[in-house]
Amino acid sequence: MPAATNFVRGKTTLWILIVFSLTVPGCTNIGPTGSVYTTPKTYVQFINLPKINPKGESKTKYKDPNKTGTVLYDTKGQKAKQLSPYFTVSEFTHSGDTSFRYARINKKLVNCLANIRAYFGAPININSSYRSWQYNNKLIRKGLKASKKSYHMSGAAADFSVKGVAITRVADIAYKLCGCGIGVGVANQWMHIDVRGYSTRPWGYSKKNLENLKSARYHHRKQCGKGRRSDEESIFGTFINEVKPVLNDLEKTIEKFLKF
Numbered sequence: 662m663p664a665a666t667n668f669v670r671g672k673t674t675l676w677i678l679i680v681f682s683l684t685v686p687g688c689t690n691i692g693p694t695g696s697v698y699t700t701p702k703t704y705v706q707f708i709n710l711p712k713i714n715p716k717g718e719s720k721t722k723y724k725d726p727n728k729t730g731t732v733l734y735d736t737k738g739q740k741a742k743q744l745s746p747y748f749t750v751s752e753f754t755h756s757g758d759t760s761f762r763y764a765r766i767n768k769k770l771v772n773c774l775a776n777i778r779a780y781f782g783a784p785i786n787i788n789s790s791y792r793s794w795q796y797n798n799k800l801i802r803k804g805l806k807a808s809k810k811s812y813h814m815s816g817a818a819a820d821f822s823v824k825g826v827a828i829t830r831v832a833d834i835a836y837k838l839c840g841c842g843i844g845v846g847v848a849n850q851w852m853h854i855d856v857r858g859y860s861t862r863p864w865g866y867s868k869k870n871l872e873n874l875k876s877a878r879y880h881h882r883k884q885c886g887k888g889r890r891s892d893e894e895s896i897f898g899t900f901i902n903e904v905k906p907v908l909n910d911l912e913k914t915i916e917k918f919l920k921f
């Protein structure tokens with residue numbers, strides 16, 4: 662029956678077209694500096710470093726509180742190794758001046774930063790990436806603000822800046838380049854990104870960052886919808902927290918008024 666054959670053939674062609682359009686890599690775009698980038702692009706398929714399966718005390722020392730499944734690697738003698746066209750292993754295995762031999766490195770994070778690097782066509786400076794569970798606890802004991810579930814311990818977070826690019830511009834484009842499953846924290850001179858896998862509202866690090874934060878939140882909502890409140894939002898605060906004291910005062914005034 663020719664009509665039926667044509668119908669089947671038509672449907673098959675349609676499916677081939679749909680599958681093809683879904684598998685074709687992202688469109689080629691021109692970045693703000695004239696850089697040509699393709700987004701989203703997978704720069705790193707796998708990480709070729711010796712894997713470590715920690716036992717006993719080490720299991721706690723290098724614990725991933727978020728259970729992301731990010732592998733712990735032994736990076737001894739591998740620090741200069743290239744992880745992607747833009748980054749070396751050492752850039753993902755330190756927290757400030759402290760470098761870790763055993764470190765978790767999440768390839769989604771490397772790919773996210775590589776896409777940002779390609780988009781702006783400018784170098785990225787990573788201030789802090791992996792930090793061990795033991796080291797994170799040390800920071801908390803010292804009285805520093807750090808999340809007990811920080812994605813830095815999962816090897817899935819980085820604090821960084823893009824040379825010559827305002828933080829607000831990076832934060833605003835991050836959801837387009839890295840998807841909605843990221844956590845974004847903004848400061849004035851640097852920002853935090855982690856690849857947690859679910860949408861969360863951006864947070865700020867100080868009162869001075871409100872404008873950056875408002876902008877990041879606007880772009881997050883536009884791109885990804887409402888999003889969850891994160892641990893970081895409770896720890897570091899947001900402009901909503903800035904508004905809170907004013908609301909509390911207002912509530913007290915209303916209560917007083919109602920008593921009379």
Ligand SMILES: [Zn+2]
Binds near residue numbers: 813819854
């Ligand atoms: Zn961070």
